[in-house]
Amino acid sequence: xxxxxxxxxxxxxxxxxxxxxxxxxxxxxxxxxxxxxxxxxxxxxxxxxxxxxxxxxxxxxxxxxxxxxxxxxxxxxxxxxxxxxxxxxxxxxxxxxxxxxxxxxxxxxxxxxxxxxxxxxxxxxxxxxxxxxxxxxxxxxxxxxxxxxxxxxxxxxxxxxxxxxxxxxxxxxxxxxxxxxxxxxxxxxxxxxxxxxxxxxxxxxxxxxxxxxxxxxxxxxxxxxxxxxxxxxxxxxxxxxxxxxxxxxxxxxxxxxxxxxxxxxxxxxxxxxxxxxxxxxxxxxxxxxxxxxxxxxxxxxxxxxxxxxxxxxxxxxxxxxxxxxxxxxxxxxxxxxxxxxxxxxxxxxxxxxxxxxxxxxxxxxxxxxxxxxxxxxxxxxxxxxxxxxxxxxxxxx
Numbered sequence: 001x002x003x004x005x006x007x008x009x010x011x012x013x014x015x016x017x018x019x020x021x022x023x024x025x026x027x028x029x030x031x032x033x034x035x036x037x038x039x040x041x042x043x044x045x046x047x048x049x050x051x052x053x054x055x056x057x058x059x060x061x062x063x064x065x066x067x068x069x070x071x072x073x074x075x076x077x078x079x080x081x082x083x084x085x086x087x088x089x090x091x092x093x094x095x096x097x098x099x100x101x102x103x104x105x106x107x108x109x110x111x112x113x114x115x116x117x118x119x120x121x122x123x124x125x126x127x128x129x130x131x132x133x134x135x136x137x138x139x140x141x142x143x144x145x146x147x148x149x150x151x152x153x154x155x156x157x158x159x160x161x162x163x164x165x166x167x168x169x170x171x172x173x174x175x176x177x178x179x180x181x182x183x184x185x186x187x188x189x190x191x192x193x194x195x196x197x198x199x200x201x202x203x204x205x206x207x208x209x210x211x212x213x214x215x216x217x218x219x220x221x222x223x224x225x226x227x228x229x230x231x232x233x234x235x236x237x238x239x240x241x242x243x244x245x246x247x248x249x250x251x252x253x254x255x256x257x258x259x260x261x262x263x264x265x266x267x268x269x270x271x272x273x274x275x276x277x278x279x280x281x282x283x284x285x286x287x288x289x290x291x292x293x294x295x296x297x298x299x300x301x302x303x304x305x306x307x308x309x310x311x312x313x314x315x316x317x318x319x320x321x322x323x324x325x326x327x328x329x330x331x332x333x334x335x336x337x338x339x340x341x342x343x344x345x346x347x348x349x350x351x352x353x354x355x356x357x358x359x360x361x362x363x364x365x366x367x368x369x370x371x372x373x374x375x376x377x378x379x380x381x382x383x384x385x386x387x388x389x390x391x392x393x394x395x396x397x
Contacts, residue, residue: 076249
């Protein structure tokens, strides 16, 4: 019996469409196209669904899981703050899948509240969402999902942290759902569908990467929010990995692996809706291997950069400059206020402590101002940008 025989696919039900845009704002042709009822998906209940997959697919997922655990242990044993570095990298990659792109410097500025560049600000929202997903991972329930969405969308979406209260659709046009590529369930069905999904996530009888892949695909099928579904759904993966303790120390940048072939990722989500879970599990395993290769390159680059700093900086072993250097690995754009807050220093002392790092070229001041100055760790920013560039390629060679 194949997995297609035993995994339920979405069904359909009709609803009357009531346009939300005034008729005078659209052409007669568009109005005609959206006349009459439309079909919305109804998602199957999966809380107790039996999971049957080909042995080769299960083996690939298990191998990927072993590599995740190995990398998590490797990175967790290092002194450098790789948890923060990888969390930001994963948040950026997940946002990039939604065509929200920004360079490492702009993202770092957004984290300091020093830019209003929309994409960078939204990526920092995703950093907060990912952190929330990890912090609250001991409770895999609807409140977790709502909290993650609130962290992601507050300031960008009036309904942040709330289930949607209107019909949404993927593809087609903005006037109505007729002709859309996919119409998720009617909003009245969202609360029950999410309760069932979160009951599924709490099971402990499914191999973890398989479990996370299926839960993610089902989340995207329900599409419980008006916006931010993809980023919230990918954050849920990390909640599940942490709950099952596959990860304990760092955020494995799986979205960076998905970026290597977004077309196949989206096709796998479509296949899941049609009752075939094999492609999304396969894609998740493939993405994991690609992500870990890229992450290991980033880790090795950061370690080498920190080693070069140690050789270049002329400071006493206990000097505050070394604490600032380690802070710059996590926050590669700094101002005096941030340094003072993070290291519990008076701002004037923070600026003086920078001198050995500036003299060695580790940090450079880039505003040219006498007040409100900011410093950047250019080598770390370059390493983060290189990670992002690799994530967008099928081959890292």
